[in-house]
Amino acid sequence: xxxxxxxxxxxxxxxxxxxxxxxxxxxxxxxxxxxxxxxxxxxxxxxxxxxxxxxxxxxxxxxxxxxxxxxxxxxxxxxxxxxxxxxxxxxxxxxxxxxxxxxxxxxxxxxxxxxxxxxxxxxxxxxxxxxxxxxxxxxxxxxxxxxxxxxxxxxxxxxxxxxxxxxxxxxxxxxxxxxxxxxxxxxxxxxxxxxxxxxxxxxxxxxxxxxxxxxxxxxxxxxxxxxxxxxxxxxxxxxxxxxxxxxxxxxxxxxxxxxxxxxxxxxxxxxxxxxxxxxxxxxxxxxxxxxxxxxxxxxxxxxxxxxxxxxxxxxxxxxxxxxxxxxxxxxxxxxxxxxxxxxxxxxxxxxxxxxxxxxxxxxxxxxxxxxxxx
Amino acid sequence: xxxxxxxxxxxxxxxxxxxxxxxxxxxxxxxxxxxxxxxxxxxxxxxxxxxxxxxxxxxxxxxxxxxxxxxxxxxxxxxxxxxxxxxxxxxxxxxxxxxxxxxxxxxxxxxxxxxxxxxxxxxxxxxxxxxxxxxxxxxxxxxxxxxxxxxxxxxxxxxxxxxxxxxxxxxxxxxxxxxxxxxxxxxxxxxxxxxxxxxxxxxxxxxxxxxxxxxxxxxxxxxxxxxxxxxxxxxxxxxxxxxxxxxxxxxxxx
Numbered sequence: 001x002x003x004x005x006x007x008x009x010x011x012x013x014x015x016x017x018x019x020x021x022x023x024x025x026x027x028x029x030x031x032x033x034x035x036x037x038x039x040x041x042x043x044x045x046x047x048x049x050x051x052x053x054x055x056x057x058x059x060x061x062x063x064x065x066x067x068x069x070x071x072x073x074x075x076x077x078x079x080x081x082x083x084x085x086x087x088x089x090x091x092x093x094x095x096x097x098x099x100x101x102x103x104x105x106x107x108x109x110x111x112x113x114x115x116x117x118x119x120x121x122x123x124x125x126x127x128x129x130x131x132x133x134x135x136x137x138x139x140x141x142x143x144x145x146x147x148x149x150x151x152x153x154x155x156x157x158x159x160x161x162x163x164x165x166x167x168x169x170x171x172x173x174x175x176x177x178x179x180x181x182x183x184x185x186x187x188x189x190x191x192x193x194x195x196x197x198x199x200x201x202x203x204x205x206x207x208x209x210x211x212x213x214x215x216x217x218x219x220x221x222x223x224x225x226x227x228x229x230x231x232x233x234x235x236x237x238x239x240x241x242x243x244x245x246x247x248x249x250x251x252x253x254x255x256x257x258x259x260x261x262x263x264x265x266x267x268x269x270x271x272x273x274x275x276x277x278x279x280x281x282x283x284x285x286x287x288x289x290x291x292x293x294x295x296x297x298x299x300x301x302x303x304x305x306x307x308x309x310x311x312x313x314x315x316x317x318x319x320x321x322x323x324x325x326x327x328x329x330x331x332x333x334x335x336x337x338x339x340x341x342x343x344x345x346x347x348x349x350x351x352x353x354x355x356x357x358x359x360x361x362x363x364x365x366x367x368x369x370x371x372x373x374x
Numbered sequence: 375x376x377x378x379x380x381x382x383x384x385x386x387x388x389x390x391x392x393x394x395x396x397x398x399x400x401x402x403x404x405x406x407x408x409x410x411x412x413x414x415x416x417x418x419x420x421x422x423x424x425x426x427x428x429x430x431x432x433x434x435x436x437x438x439x440x441x442x443x444x445x446x447x448x449x450x451x452x453x454x455x456x457x458x459x460x461x462x463x464x465x466x467x468x469x470x471x472x473x474x475x476x477x478x479x480x481x482x483x484x485x486x487x488x489x490x491x492x493x494x495x496x497x498x499x500x501x502x503x504x505x506x507x508x509x510x511x512x513x514x515x516x517x518x519x520x521x522x523x524x525x526x527x528x529x530x531x532x533x534x535x536x537x538x539x540x541x542x543x544x545x546x547x548x549x550x551x552x553x554x555x556x557x558x559x560x561x562x563x564x565x566x567x568x569x570x571x572x573x574x575x576x577x578x579x580x581x582x583x584x585x586x587x588x589x590x591x592x593x594x595x596x597x598x599x600x601x602x603x604x605x606x607x608x609x610x611x612x613x614x615x616x617x618x619x620x621x622x623x624x625x626x627x628x
Contacts, residue, residue, distance in 0.1 A: 293459065293464070
């Protein structure tokens with residue numbers, strides 16, 4: 001009966017096209033949701049990968065980045081001075097994080113920030129990122145209002161070394177613009193000497209957190225456990241904790257996006273249902289003829305359901321083409337085969353769920369009643 | 375000749391807007407294999423209702439409809455559908471062709487529903503369209519065919535499964551007299567040459583004159599019957615039937 005299905009669809013071109021469009025929109029919405037999820041996960045994992053083996057000690061109850069954390073610098077210095085801990089002192093330092101602009105997305109805690117770091121220890125934060133313009137470190141002993149700007153923020157405001165920027169209404173001279181860093185937080189930050197940040201933001205003798213690098217990456221877990229037991233009032237954040245926290249933060253946007261995808265499928269289902277319902281009403285007579293000629297109820301059911309499925313299948317390839325274009329634009333990873341199967345499954349589910357009721361109605365067309373339309 | 379279908383005290387009551395309408399009121403009828411029977415009567419006489427009961431499209435309210443001794447009234451939907459697909463052919467006044475299928479596809483589909491193998495049904499569909507004079511019109515959609523051509527396709531479709539019983543509901547009702555004659559001759563040939571049983575419902579005495587036997591139905595009951603085949607003068611027999619009808623109207627008028 002598939003030939004009859006195709007004949008019906010090709011005869012009612014406009015209806016077929018509109019129904020396909022609805023399926024396309026539904027599948028596209030799910031596809032975009034998947035791509036967005038992939039994109040967010042990729043960004044999150046890429047960002048968190050930079051923190052591998054690093055431990056942040058901050059005020060108890062605060063989250064990472066520790067904008068809301070406040071520790072005494074004295075505590076930080078004493079902790080870092082301990083030789084009994086398995087920490088790499090030259091690669092550990094107290095830091096101060098100030099958020100100057102909130103992030104647009106929940107999983108992006110800030111769009112702009114200021115990070116204060118002791119002079120001479122910039123590389124702990126900057127890693128291999130050198131200077132794109134100017135210098136990539138503070139002059140020895142510098143405690144003035146100077147800043148190294150992250151690449152994103154410098155590009156955004158078209159700032160070059162020598163320019164002056166305003167930080168908390170205080171003029172700060174830019175002495176270097178950094179290359180793009182693997183850490184997104186560096187790219188959107190103005191990195192300044194710790195003392196200068198404390199002065200500008202009135203946080204004398206306070207820091208946000210202590211960045212600790214273990215002697216051996218493999219000892220990070222054990223070191224974190226030791227710190228937790230010895231400093232129960234402080235929060236000891238490892239890469240795993242950050243991941244858990246990021247997942248918690250992302251749960252809501254992911255839920256909303258998934259809801260968007262589900263809405264897409266529900267809309268597609270409703271469109272299929274109403275279209276097929278209309279088609280069955282319009283074709284009551286044809287269905288009656290088929291029944292009169294000896295078409296069993298299951299064949300009529302299959303005919304209507306088959307039509308809904310063909311419509312769904314026809315909407316899937318163009319929707320995927322759009323999803324692939326979208327993912328290319330976003331530089332997000334393409335849906336995995338399992339995700340593709342899920343999307344196709346969802347579209348087919350919409351077709352079956354949307355087609356069942358009209359098919360059930362079609363099955364109950366009595367041949368005699370249909371032919372009485374004469 | 376054996377009896378292919380018979381009815382025993384068949385009644386059919388329809389509920390319409392809360393009012394019961396008795397369309398068929400206790401009809402006893404037996405139709406022999408190979409017979410061409412015409413059922414004649416005015417509108418609302420119950421002739422179409424009787425035809426649909428004979429065709430397993432409907433179930434009687436009371437009584438029995440025996441098709442090859444099997445009571446249709448006791449069959450479930452699947453069994454009645456199967457019976458229609460394999461043993462009964464229908465010709466409708468308004469042709470009832472599927473508008474999206476071509477002439478040959480309309481013929482082929484009834485064989486598909488009847489379970490005929492694919493190759494055979496396409497070959498036979500072509501042959502049947504040739505038989506009804508539409509060899510050149512096989513790929514045309516119904517909307518591109520004339521009324522007479524559509525009815526020929528409908529006849530080809532109805533006989534495609536070599537049904538034991540061919541039911542025609544006012545087959546010439548929507549055709550001009552020339553086309554109507556062609557269709558009636560075709561039905562006559564199907565009964566005479568192929569030995570198929572034909573039951574035709576009509577309100578046209580001229581159409582009824584092609585049958586072997588004519589039943590007059592009025593108010594859901596059989597009011598008269600005449601056998602044309604074997605009559606010395608079929609026109610006279612028909613005239614008698616016509617007189618019977620006229621007499622009824624005269625009596626009613628008086």
